[in-house]
Amino acid sequence: MRDWLVHIRRNEHASLQTQIREALVSAILDGQLAREEPIPSTRKMAKSLGVSRNTVVLAYQGLLDDGYLMARERSGYYVAEKALDAVVTPKPIAKPRSEAAGSVDWAARLTMGPSTQANFSKPLDWQTYAYPFIYGQVDHTLFPLAEWRDCSRQALGKKWLGSWTNDTWAHDDPLLVEQIRRRILPRRGIMAADDEILVTLGAQNALYLLTSLLVGPKTRVAMEEPGYPDVRNIFRLQTEHVSLIPVDSQGLTLTEELNAADVVFTTPSHQFPTTVTMPLERRMELLKRAAKHDFIIIEDDYEFETNYVNEPCPALKSLDDEGRVIYVGSLSKTLFPGLRLGFLVAPKEIVAEARALRRLMVRHAPNNNQRTAALFLSLGHHDTLIRRLHRTYRTRWEIMGEALRQYMPDASRVPSFGGTSFWVKGPAHLDSEELGRAATAKGILIEPGRITFGVPDAPRNYYRLAFSSIDEKKIEPGVKLLAGLISPKP
Amino acid sequence: MRDWLVHIRRNEHASLQTQIREALVSAILDGQLAREEPIPSTRKMAKSLGVSRNTVVLAYQGLLDDGYLMARERSGYYVAEKALDAVVTPKPIAKPRSEAAGSVDWAARLTMGPSTQANFSKPLDWQTYAYPFIYGQVDHTLFPLAEWRDCSRQALGKKWLGSWTNDTWAHDDPLLVEQIRRRILPRRGIMAADDEILVTLGAQNALYLLTSLLVGPKTRVAMEEPGYPDVRNIFRLQTEHVSLIPVDSQGLTLTEELNAADVVFTTPSHQFPTTVTMPLERRMELLKRAAKHDFIIIEDDYEFETNYVNEPCPALKSLDDEGRVIYVGSLSKTLFPGLRLGFLVAPKEIVAEARALRRLMVRHAPNNNQRTAALFLSLGHHDTLIRRLHRTYRTRWEIMGEALRQYMPDASRVPSFGGTSFWVKGPAHLDSEELGRAATAKGILIEPGRITFGVPDAPRNYYRLAFSSIDEKKIEPGVKLLAGLISPKP
Numbered sequence: 015m016r017d018w019l020v021h022i023r024r025n026e027h028a029s030l031q032t033q034i035r036e037a038l039v040s041a042i043l044d045g046q047l048a049r050e051e052p053i054p055s056t057r058k059m060a061k062s063l064g065v066s067r068n069t070v071v072l073a074y075q076g077l078l079d080d081g082y083l084m085a086r087e088r089s090g091y092y093v094a095e096k097a098l099d100a101v102v103t104p105k106p107i108a109k110p111r112s113e114a115a116g117s118v119d120w121a122a123r124l125t126m127g128p129s130t131q132a133n134f135s136k137p138l139d140w141q142t143y144a145y146p147f148i149y150g151q152v153d154h155t156l157f158p159l160a161e162w163r164d165c166s167r168q169a170l171g172k173k174w175l176g177s178w179t180n181d182t183w184a185h186d187d188p189l190l191v192e193q194i195r196r197r198i199l200p201r202r203g204i205m206a207a208d209d210e211i212l213v214t215l216g217a218q219n220a221l222y223l224l225t226s227l228l229v230g231p232k233t234r235v236a237m238e239e240p241g242y243p244d245v246r247n248i249f250r251l252q253t254e255h256v257s258l259i260p261v262d263s264q265g266l267t268l269t270e271e272l273n274a275a276d277v278v279f280t281t282p283s284h285q286f287p288t289t290v291t292m293p294l295e296r297r298m299e300l301l302k303r304a305a306k307h308d309f310i311i312i313e314d315d316y317e318f319e320t321n322y323v324n325e326p327c328p329a330l331k332s333l334d335d336e337g338r339v340i341y342v343g344s345l346s347k348t349l350f351p352g353l354r355l356g357f358l359v360a361p362k363e364i365v366a367e368a369r370a371l372r373r374l375m376v377r378h379a380p381n382n383n384q385r386t387a388a389l390f391l392s393l394g395h396h397d398t399l400i401r402r403l404h405r406t407y408r409t410r411w412e413i414m415g416e417a418l419r420q421y422m423p424d425a426s427r428v429p430s431f432g433g434t435s436f437w438v439k440g441p442a443h444l445d446s447e448e449l450g451r452a453a454t455a456k457g458i459l460i461e462p463g464r465i466t467f468g469v470p471d472a473p474r475n476y477y478r479l480a481f482s483s484i485d486e487k488k489i490e491p492g493v494k495l496l497a498g499l500i501s502p503k504p
Numbered sequence: 505m506r507d508w509l510v511h512i513r514r515n516e517h518a519s520l521q522t523q524i525r526e527a528l529v530s531a532i533l534d535g536q537l538a539r540e541e542p543i544p545s546t547r548k549m550a551k552s553l554g555v556s557r558n559t560v561v562l563a564y565q566g567l568l569d570d571g572y573l574m575a576r577e578r579s580g581y582y583v584a585e586k587a588l589d590a591v592v593t594p595k596p597i598a599k600p601r602s603e604a605a606g607s608v609d610w611a612a613r614l615t616m617g618p619s620t621q622a623n624f625s626k627p628l629d630w631q632t633y634a635y636p637f638i639y640g641q642v643d644h645t646l647f648p649l650a651e652w653r654d655c656s657r658q659a660l661g662k663k664w665l666g667s668w669t670n671d672t673w674a675h676d677d678p679l680l681v682e683q684i685r686r687r688i689l690p691r692r693g694i695m696a697a698d699d700e701i702l703v704t705l706g707a708q709n710a711l712y713l714l715t716s717l718l719v720g721p722k723t724r725v726a727m728e729e730p731g732y733p734d735v736r737n738i739f740r741l742q743t744e745h746v747s748l749i750p751v752d753s754q755g756l757t758l759t760e761e762l763n764a765a766d767v768v769f770t771t772p773s774h775q776f777p778t779t780v781t782m783p784l785e786r787r788m789e790l791l792k793r794a795a796k797h798d799f800i801i802i803e804d805d806y807e808f809e810t811n812y813v814n815e816p817c818p819a820l821k822s823l824d825d826e827g828r829v830i831y832v833g834s835l836s837k838t839l840f841p842g843l844r845l846g847f848l849v850a851p852k853e854i855v856a857e858a859r860a861l862r863r864l865m866v867r868h869a870p871n872n873n874q875r876t877a878a879l880f881l882s883l884g885h886h887d888t889l890i891r892r893l894h895r896t897y898r899t900r901w902e903i904m905g906e907a908l909r910q911y912m913p914d915a916s917r918v919p920s921f922g923g924t925s926f927w928v929k930g931p932a933h934l935d936s937e938e939l940g941r942a943a944t945a946k947g948i949l950i951e952p953g954r955i956t957f958g959v960p961d962a963p964r965n966y967y968r969l970a971f972s973s974i975d976e977k978k979i980e981p982g983v984k985l986l987a988g989l990i991s992p993k994p
Contacts (some may be wrong), residue, residue: 028658032883039884043687080888096824096891118800120853125720130861133679135674162661166872168518170653184625197533215705215866222865230615248864276613310608336607351869363610369620374738375712376705376866380655381842383870393522394529398570400584 017103027494030065042082053083053091061246074371078287095105131247132465137454142484145492148349149435149480156352156402158228161395162386169385183373187384191470193391194343194357203342209362212369217344217356221245223368223375224312224340224358228277229253236275237288238266240466240476242286245279258468261285265292268299273307281314282330287466287478297330304338311339317347317433337361345387347434348400355379355387386491407434410481412488417490418479421497435480438462440500446477453500458492509523520555524563528744532572532583543581561657565972567956621737622955627944630973634947635982639925640841646892647840651885652876659875673863677871679878684833684847687881692805693822694831699852703869707806707834707846711735713858713865714802714830714848718767719743726765728756730956730966732804734775735769748958751775755782760790771804772820777956777968779923787820794828801829807837807923810829827851835877837924838890845869845877897924900971900979907980908969911987925970927953936967941991948982 028036041047056074062065074091077083084094089410140146174347191211214220214463221244229235229252237246239258249256257275259310260267265285272278278301282292292300304311313330331341341359349355358368372378390396414436418425426439440446446462453460479496481489511527518526529535543549546564550557564581567573574584630636681698689696699845704710711734719725719742727736729748739746747761755775762768770790772782781792794801803820821831831849839845848858862868880886904926908915916929936952943950953966969986971979 028879032658035884036882039887040882043884043887077884081891082884082888117850118798118828120851123800124717124857125716125723126861127857128864129856131860133863138674159660163657166656166660167653168522170649170656184628185863218864219866227614227616235613244864246948251864305607308608310613338608351867354867354870361608361610366619367614367617369615370621372732373623374618374708374741376709377841377844380844380870380873383873389518392526392530394525394533394567394570394572397529397533398572401571 017372024076030063031073031076032071034059034065034070035076038073038077039082042093047093047095049095049097051093053093056127058426066205071342081227086122098326113333125252128247128251131250133243133247134461134465136393136459136461140459143206143454143459145488145495146459147435147461147479147481147492147496148483149461150347150482153406153483155396155485156399158395158399161393162349162390165389165393165395166382167384168389169382182376183369186211186378187381187388189388189392190384193388196342197391197397199359202326202343204359205327207362210359210365210371212358212360212365213384214356214358214372215376215379216346216351216354217314217342219354219372219376220246220342220356220358220368221312221314224342224360224364224370225249225252226371227367228310234276235281236272236277236309237468238281238285239468240287240463240472241279241468242281244464245314246468249279256370256468261288261290263290264296265290266296266300268296272303272309275307275309277310277312278304279312279314281316283315283326284317284433286314286316287435287463288437289431289435291327294327297327299335301330301334301336301338307334309338312342313339314342316344331359340397348396348403349387349390350389353383353387355383356402389486391497405422406486407432407482410484410486413486414479414481415492417493421494422500423500434482435478438477438479440475440477442475443503444475444500446474449477449496453496456495456499457501458496460496520553520559521563521566523552523556524560525911528563528567528792529572532587537583539556539583539585539587541583542579542584545580551852565907568781592952611752616741618737618741622739623733623737624950624951624955626949630949632933633949634946635821635978635985636949636973637925637951637982637986638949638973639951640837640972643973644894645975646889646896648885648889652839653878655803655879655883655885656842656872656876658879659872669895673859673867676701676868677874677878679882682872683878683881685961687887688833689849692816692831692833693818694849696881696991697719700849702862703849703853703874704846704848704862705866705869706836706841706844707804707832707843708734709862709866710832710846710848710858711802711804712738713861714850714854715739715742717854717857718800719722724764724766725769726762726767726799727769727939727958728775730777730953730962731769731958732771733955735804736958737835739769746958751778751780753780755788756786758793762793762799765797765799767800767802768794768839769804770820771806773805773808773816774923776804776806777925779921779925781817781921784817784894787817787823789828791824795826802832803829804832806834810956821849831852836892839877839880839888843873843877845873872951876920896976897972900974900976903976903979904969904971904983907983911984912990914925924972925968930967931963931992932965933993934965934990936964939967939986943986946985946989948986948989950986952965 016207038053054062056067056070058072074083078085081094082097083091085091105456140144140148181282190213191208193495194211195206195208214223220417225248229249231253233253234255235249235253236257236259237249238261246256257270259272265282266280282297284291311330315329329341331339343357346353411432418436418438422438424441428494438451447464450460450462460481461478463478464472464474467473484492523646528543543551545556546560550560564573568575571580571584572587575581621831626638667688681701682705684701685696685698706714715738719739721742721743722749724745725739725743726747726749728740728751730751736746749759749762750757755772756770772787774781790801801820805819819831821829833847835845836843850858908926908928912928914931915949937954940950940952951968951970953968954964975981
């Protein structure tokens with residue numbers, strides 16, 4: 015027996031049986047085991063690995079069923095001939111590529127350079143930090159995993175197989191569209207027909223589709239400053255005419271510059287990144303402006319569920335009599351961002367174009383996830399989760415607000431009624447990127463704010479402290495520790 | 505008790521318990537049940553629905569746990585106050601939109617009109633047709649659903665929750681990248697490093713990303729005629745300079761026109777839609793041309809697993825010494841198209857740009873599906889499936905070839921060694937779109953070929969007969985029936 019064939023790890027993600035299968039399949043397909051090579055008996059393998067014989071028997075049986083192994087009477091198990099047969103592997107003809115392989119001048123061929131755009135980044139292992147004040151990542155302790163798994167299991171059921179394995183670009187999962195139309199949109203005051211709703215790969219995909227359709231090289235776009243860097247990056251791939259409109263304590267300000275825009279992007283529920291809410295009066299005024307100066311509004315209504323003080327203000331879209339507002343929503347903030355599900359609500363002619371473009375771009379959101387989310391919504395798990403998140407975030411918001419008052423009395427914050435983060439203005443001399451590096455060394459993750467400004471000479475003393483991914487007990491000590499890193503004077 | 509509250513359907517997808525939950529949650533959240541309204545007792549509900557009381561008790565217990573219902577001693581169940589509390593619904597302020605809501609001239613604002621592009625379409629209920637000779641849809645009877653579900657269950661396990669719920673645009677699932685690199689690419693003769701591989705939302709998404717990066721208004725693109733309409737549509741959104749290069753029995757022909765191209769798109773494994781394979785000699789010649797005239801090749805290697813006669817020819821990418829070939833692969837053909845998973849292999853500077861652009865476009869492929877597919881591959885289920893598909897498709901290919909020789913001796917077909925369809929040239933007077941309509945009326949679905957030509961005056965007598973979605977017993981009678989619909993003379 016070859017000792018190296020199978021290694022199992024007790025604390026591994028997968029069952030022992032799965033690990034044995036995986037190791038043997040790898041060895042066969044990677045050519046480490048020759049055709050008809052004998053495999054250790056179940057007894058030997060079990061003994062050598064220190065696992066029960068049943069475990070090995072079940073793993074072998076699966077491999078027999080699938081044609082990886084064959085059994086010979088009184089002689090044991092062998093690698094099945096056909097396991098290597100049908101999977102024909104052409105021999106690589108190419109020599110290893112020479113170092114001189116760079117005969118193509120790629121830089122000259124690229125029509126754009128998105129990798130050079132600035133953006134947020136966070137360590138992949140953020141969970142290992144003691145005080146992760148980072149934004150938009152899910153708190154695993156709050157997510158109803160069992161319910162999600164149950165919905166996923168149901169969505170993968172035989173009866174529904176036909177409906178989700180197909181390539182269906184012409185329409186989205188009707189169950190999910192119904193849940194969005196009946197359960198999510200009415201809460202924002204929005205009534206929409208099925209053909210005014212498009213399911214997207216997250217809100218990000220909705221913004222990309224809309225920009226591709228509505229923004230050309232001559233289009234004038236206006237957006238909030240500071241604002242959402244990912245949408246600014248998209249706009250700047252299409253046009254040089256991106257106006258940055260200041261934000262005050264009521265969100266986007268209605269400057270003269272706004273009037274010249276063709277398309278205006280705004281986050282009225284909780285302005286990104288300041289989290290201020292645009293009051294009803296300004297919303298009405300913005301709509302009047304849009305009608306008078308004939309511009310379109312893209313409303314990104316992320317985090318609309320998290321308002322801890324007032325009743326949530328109705329969406330701009332719900333106040334819009336002229337069909338000028340295109341609404342973008344996300345399921346990432348309440349489900350999980352890795353799922354990539356969002357939606358847009360627009361006049362049906364725009365939805366038809368966005369659907370046709372989506373076909374070329376990605377076809378559609380994966381059907382199994384659409385169906386799982388639809389079940390999760392229809393069974394009320396999403397509403398349960400929202401209530402839980404609301405309670406939890408409200409508590410964290412209060413704790414963090416108190417901690418900021420106590421430990422950073424000089425830091426100013428714009429008034430905030432919700433969201434999942436605070437936008438903090440440090441002393442004028444503060445460089446929040448330096449602070450970020452010093453904080454990281456102490457196990458504290460913060461988000462320096464310079465990236466949210468579109469101007470090159472952006473202020474350096476703003477930063478974001480998010481509480482969606484940090485345990486409430488960690489908030490006060492984390493803020494205290496962070497405050498100690500900020501020198502009071504230059 | 506309100507009779508209308510819960511209706512259950514015995515043959516429904518969901519369990520009875522799930523149906524009861526869903527109906528009650530709907531009634532509560534949609535405001536059909538008022539706060540503190542009494543709910544029928546479990547005994548009454550069970551009796552009225554004709555289900556076991558246990559079923560109702562379990563459904564009610566779940567609703568109690570989640571705060572939708574409350575129980576009062578000796579008084580029964582009520583709608584919980586808090587069920588309606590936290591989910592704050594602003595009243596819609598908007599009047600129903602007036603008919604005059606069309607105050608925006610959308611047509612004037614659109615930068616493109618993708619919805620007007622021609623493309624394949626198929627009936628959503630294609631499974632209900634007796635003879636579905638349609639392409640690219642999965643045959644449910646061949647898909648190892650139990651194994652997929654098992655992998656999905658494992659991927660959703662607690663241990664892995666952290667790795668797939670996050671928003672991870674900077675890298676793809678390392679397990680999936682490893683499987684692509686170690687298991688899929690070597691079969692095509694391709695060696696690639698991790699940073700030369702990008703996971704995409706299906707091959708379609710890879711083509712869209714590459715076009716966005718490499719094709720501007722002045723870029724000259726060349727592609728096969730007939731060819732893949734979805735990629736032609738993408739190219740035509742970007743540039744007017746799309747050359748259509750004729751296909752012969754060895755695939756893309758190496759015309760003079762090719763030399764002027766900046767980017768060449770080709771499907772050498774099985775040309776789309778003719779399924780002809782480009783032989784090694786022409787592949788080498790094409791690569792020489794690319795070097796001499798400095799063009800880039802995008803190789804769409806769909807269906808490379810399905811070659812029934814010869815050994816598969818190594819991918820163009822594997823023969824490319826200069827790094828001029830960008831390889832696009834799909835997992836949709838062997839897993840299922842609704843999953844939306846594909847990948848591209850390119851020089852790392854292109855992968856870096858494509859990753860940055862993907863971030864703005866969709867962020868990344870959903871993590872749960874990446875992980876499920878990685879497990880499915882690593883456990884050998886994908887290879888088992890490929891072997892099964894290969895056997896099944898080969899049989900169907902032989903049966904259909906024989907049926908075509910017997911019933912349509914006059915129809916010519918290009919020589920074909922694989923794929924999942926035949927490309928049939930009917931008599932010169934045939935209008936395959938008319939034939940398609942007549943066939944549909946008889947329960948036969950075919951795919952008229954005009955759409956695969958990029959020229960306006962495309963020939964009308966070609967059509968595609970696919971066998972990936974039709975039972976082998978249906979092939980011969982279907983072809984016979986279809987042949988009877990084609991009049992021998994004009």
